[in-house]
Amino acid sequence: GESVGLHLPTLSVQEGDNSIINCAYSNSASDYFIWYKQESGKGPQFIIDIRSNMDKRQGQRVTVLLNKTVKHLSLQIAATQPGDSAVYFCAEVNDSNYQLIWGAGTKLIIKP
């Protein structure tokens, strides 16, 4: 079946450095991709999304890159801060389907 997965379950980054979280997907028909951040004890929060016809999208301190050739999605966080500590999920969705297909998540740990 179709799936979305993550390369690394845990990522440790020095405070102030940039973080890169990766995601592989298998459904080339997905219309867009979303990154969510989930802090301990909370529900997932939308961070940024990207449509399948785009390669890059930037937000505040975050950038999402989409490589359709290798079906790879990444989330870059600039100048990582302690508040960025969380589990990050990628998800894909089709416009014709309201369901999200979720990856397992990557835990981002910030070292002081």
Next chain:
Amino acid sequence: GAGVSQSPSNKVTEKGKDVELRCDPISGHTALYWYRQSLGQGLEFLIYFQGNSAPDKSGLPSDRFSAERTGGSVSTLTIQRTQQEDSAVYLCASSLGGAARGYTFGSGTRLTVV
């Protein structure tokens, strides 16, 4: 309300008992979703409500699980004869429509079956 509210935040129940989990979506949001999340895992779709349409129950893992949404607002997820494998965080989300981008999640109900 300002956000999606779920209650209780934590529930411990004995195996075999029934439980009810409640979700108050954002006012005006027509779409409501229930997901289940096991520790350290992604989200598993359970059920979807959209307006007055028949709900999509395709994600419910067994007939012990059911959900209803009264008056297009509050939703209740019921698990009958709970089993230990039902232990998880149950998350509710709502959105204005079917667009996944507009999901707003509640903080979830952590269910522990002992």
